[in-house]
Amino acid sequence: MNKNNRITISFIASVFIMLISLTACREDTFDKDLVREFTITSSINGSTYPVKVALPKNYSSSTKYKTVYVLDSKWDFDDVAREVQTQSENFHRSDVLVVGIGWGNDRLDDYLPVPYKSGSGRADLFVRFINEELVPKIEQDFHASGIREDRAILGHSAGGLFGAYCFTNYPDVFGNYLALSPALWIGDQVVLKEEKKNRAGNQSRTGRFFLATGEIEEEGMRPTVEALRQILNQHYNGFSKSYHLAKGLDHMGSKKPNIRKAVTFYFQQF
Template sequence: MKSKTGLTKKLLGAAAIIALVFVLGSCSKEVFDSGITKAFTLTSTANGASYDIRVGLPANYNPSTEKYATIYVLDGKEIFEFVANKCKAISDQQGVKNALVVSIGYGKDRSIDYTPTKVSDVTGGAPEFMHFIETQLIPKIEQDYSADTSRAGRVILGHSYGGLFGGCAFAANNTVFGNYILLSPSFWFDNLVALHLEKSTRPLNAARQQLVFMGIGELENSGRMQAPFEAFYQALDNNYPAIKLAKNSERNLDHMGSRNQNIVKGLTFYFQNR
């Protein structure tokens, strides 16, 4: 007969193993589990870079009878799973149809792909990157995945340099996307070039219907980040009569700390107002 002491040690050992498994599981990377993820690589004819693309399909995806809005996610390697899972949760809460979530991985360095003008050796590739999205990625998604082909059915979501890219797409490529989620956008870049671009293209874009959410962290640098953020917001609020526009400042959070909270608020605004 085994002793109580030996049995107790075994039980304690088993409990420790279970606790370790739980801790390791809780630290693992978030995985998109709401539907099916497709993956492929696409090489840009504009800049020669290859981009890893993932497509999160909604639960109960039915391409034979449904068309789906599409959310194009920059910095997809880091935030695709979070965005896709939140889209599922929010669309369920709102009782509305979910969207396709398209993750765009890195081809060139993000500082090249996401910035509109060349101020160094690692900037200025946004026009070529936008050409890739417009002429290669979007047509493939809309051909292969039952995506809504209208401007109103497309969303671009970006943070930091990604938010800068989204703001420049709003100004320079407004016919491509009808919805913009711009998070902590780096509008300070190259002497506020995004703000100048918005002003110069305003006569072409102001009358169009569009949805824009802008989010930032309260603790982000007031001069470098907050001032151009507010200036861009005010330009849209004052000059775009058909826009659906919102902004949010996350209290006591900085540039990275505010990202996920603003993703949730931006997606909620989109699903409520699209």
């Protein structure tokens, strides 16, 4: 190989490495200058919640915005906000806010409708906080749309269970559900029991439901997720639905890939 060929190959390799680095950087960051933060103390359950709001580019007070509410904000807000920013660019949209709800209580206390481990089962109060206090603030301060169809909730594990509980027991709050590896086995499958109890009043509703899990989830997780999948397919014809099984991934390993799948599904429905 002559000297000129070696130089050409070396240059191409350098450009390739640079492009990979730039892509990786783009995947790992989003415009944090567009994030607003505040705290809100609930008069319903007495807890104080840190909240983050990721604004879209070209944010304007003259627009009414769709909202994606993200549970476990400390863990998952950045990933969801990054993916929403990416998909907003891909789909040429600029009308979606990401609202990250931090922990005011132990997460199991807020997310579960029944006592379990450190949680006392106060999900009903947490739903009320979201619906009666947080949602109105987001609508007033950030010009979010006031209709159910424009609100989504995204949660993983206990957060996914909470989203499913909103679907079964509080269907007026959200019209879009992005439930990742929901821990539906908790409380002797209480959420599945609530779904059956409330089915007659709920199944005429419309909306979107993305359900996902990992192929090698811990024992007991996948059967209940599969049960919900079958229920959605059989009884909720008014919902656009999608299911994703993350091949070769466990409970935690499947979370980020399933966030990407969930947000992509959400944008595809517009």
